[in-house]
Amino acid sequence: MTKETFALKGTIIWSESLTKLSIHENAYLICENGICAGVFPELPDKFAGIPCRDTGNSIIIPGFTDLHLHAPQYSFRSIGMDLELLEWLDTLAFPEESKYADMEYAKKAYSIFAEDLKQSATTRASIFATLHVPATVQLMKLLEETGVHALVGKVNMDRNGAPSLQEKDADTSAAATRQWVEETLTGFQNVKPILTPRFTPSCSDELMKQLGQIQKDYHLPVQSHLSENLGEIAWVKELCPNTSFYGEAYDQFGLFGGEDCPTIMAHCVHCPEEEIELMKKRGVYIAHCSQSNSNLSSGIAPIRRYLEEGLHIGLGSDIAGGTSLSIFRAMSDAIQTSKLRWRLLDDSLKPLTVEEVFYMATAGGGSFFGKVGCFTPGYEFDAVILDDSTLLHPQPLSPKQRLERLIYLSDDRHIKGKYVSGVKLF
């Protein structure tokens, strides 16, 4: 996998801003050593003679960022969806995750996941593994081979797990984490570790304290869950009587954003005002996982409100709370649930638009990975080629109409090419 200078030709669409798509038909998108050199109506003289992949009538978009998913849960996505969060964790998620102590099972299951992620339109992902170090390293190796860029977290949990899925104590969990970070911090090209306390109910204060120290020692990013479900929030209140809201349970240990601690918090369905304020102050990223929030009866996050506040927001598939790995599906779900929220809860928050969800799926989540998610010169070259010719229609369609159809109707068959940081995956 070498980084070259080349062009893609087609109908190029990306987000100029939260409310504006930039659309160029029959245009050239140029990659120079892994970096986007811009979009041009004709190939500039400077680039004359570079290889060009003419995608015909295809649409070329920036790759998607999936800000939240659980790789070990991919195996049971869409199974047992008739349960709510805490019951679902005990009945399904924890027993399945405990199987990843078995390296043979882990390799088999993670291979299926890695291959499907490769074939998807996702170019960047922030991923939960399990508490097992060897299986987590195995997942990182498999992802490295796909070419997708990923942050992967060995999960920490030293309380309230299952008999077969819990670390002995805080020291054991922290020591395993240090060992894992040492093993994986360098050596991979595309994959890096991310600190991953599962959620407050899974981590004792002592463990959180030690994770806070590990974060400082290695300057690691952090991912966890926040204010997803009413039962969970009530439980955190019981577990952390010294905090006035859920986010503080992370913040008190230095695990809730800030300049040296880039943080993703998944869900944020039921955040009180102080929590929203603190996320804003700390620059915390919100992973909006709309399908999961429906499947697990959690509710609908007030994304319009968060956008108005200028918070960082990306989309997450949240496999297997969410059943679909497709960020196209995450976009249409985000629109649909925002309409239901508008109708049923609060008509002061208007439904999300195509432009807004496309922005969140690309530039919004992408920025957690640096200059990622759009075709502005200087950004990393992440691109996906979409062939919608099998979605027949009797009338002419504009590029925006074609994009909207892909958001609602596409599947992996429409994804014909993918590049991450200038490297061609297919």
Next chain:
Amino acid sequence: MTKETFALKGTIIWSESLTKLSIHENAYLICENGICAGVFPELPDKFAGIPCRDTGNSIIIPGFTDLHLHAPQYSFRSIGMDLELLEWLDTLAFPEESKYADMEYAKKAYSIFAEDLKQSATTRASIFATLHVPATVQLMKLLEETGVHALVGKVNMDRNGAPSLQEKDADTSAAATRQWVEETLTGFQNVKPILTPRFTPSCSDELMKQLGQIQKDYHLPVQSHLSENLGEIAWVKELCPNTSFYGEAYDQFGLFGGEDCPTIMAHCVHCPEEEIELMKKRGVYIAHCSQSNSNLSSGIAPIRRYLEEGLHIGLGSDIAGGTSLSIFRAMSDAIQTSKLRWRLLDDSLKPLTVEEVFYMATAGGGSFFGKVGCFTPGYEFDAVILDDSTLLHPQPLSPKQRLERLIYLSDDRHIKGKYVSGVKLF
């Protein structure tokens, strides 16, 4: 297309009742002259030597009934979804439907629709066409060729349409309807006419009166829309000051169920108590169109309540308020939105289960077409063969788990065979 006696072998699943799946692995499903002769662990002596299609590890289910969709809107499904019902009708639906005055356009567009419907898991459908008689007849011819059984309605609308999409007056609309019924009542094997006043705002009282007479003269079934959207309901109240609820606007003209007037009402999101009572009394079928109700910001229908009342309920894709033609998708949407309704509106109405949505998709909606939708002996032989082998998984799965995965994850690639009333479509 001849009706033969034959067997399908595979993992057979159907709804014994609203709450119970009947599951038979490695079993034989027998079709005798278009009628289901039962499911057997071994081929009974009586049927020794009949042709048998061994589907291997595939799942065989009854075909789905789509109780509500607009064929002319298939061309713009997933486009312009950032609008609410009445605005969406004026901006998108009416201009598109007006194109079906052009027979060339109609043939092109309806051919795409008919082919996709054929490839889907839907074996029965109740379909809105447009107000144009020639294009509606064309659609019926195309559907006849697919082998899918369909009720198709020439739409009536003599008010509040668009300049290019409205009939001159009640007499013109009624005369065109009589002409169309005469032309299509006999002569088709698989396709029959269904009386289709678009919705109350589109039909004057005089037109409704004449349609009531046509219904009686030809003993036609009826389909329309009911209590979908708050703006629509308020408008009906203005238009029909003599009625105390929306359903009465149909009932006063004999177009709202009863023994001689089988009726489907789509949506039923915001029905008042009297309306529910009248639907129950008249045996009106509800077409639950969950995706459309989200897309058009209509709300979430209280399906649990309707099930408890014993009302007839089937699922509808509602193309193009809904974007997906798949009744699998209609099932998962119905579950997901019922969870949001439970969380956000009324926790006395529990979310829908896999068993319940599967029942509605098969036997629930199927019963509008007679003995259709299950594998009980004596029922019409509608069957679909599903190959889920490309949905890889590391662990063993039960038939019910496999069915649940198909509900959330399947697309047309998984549909490997289809029979309607004993006739093999592929």
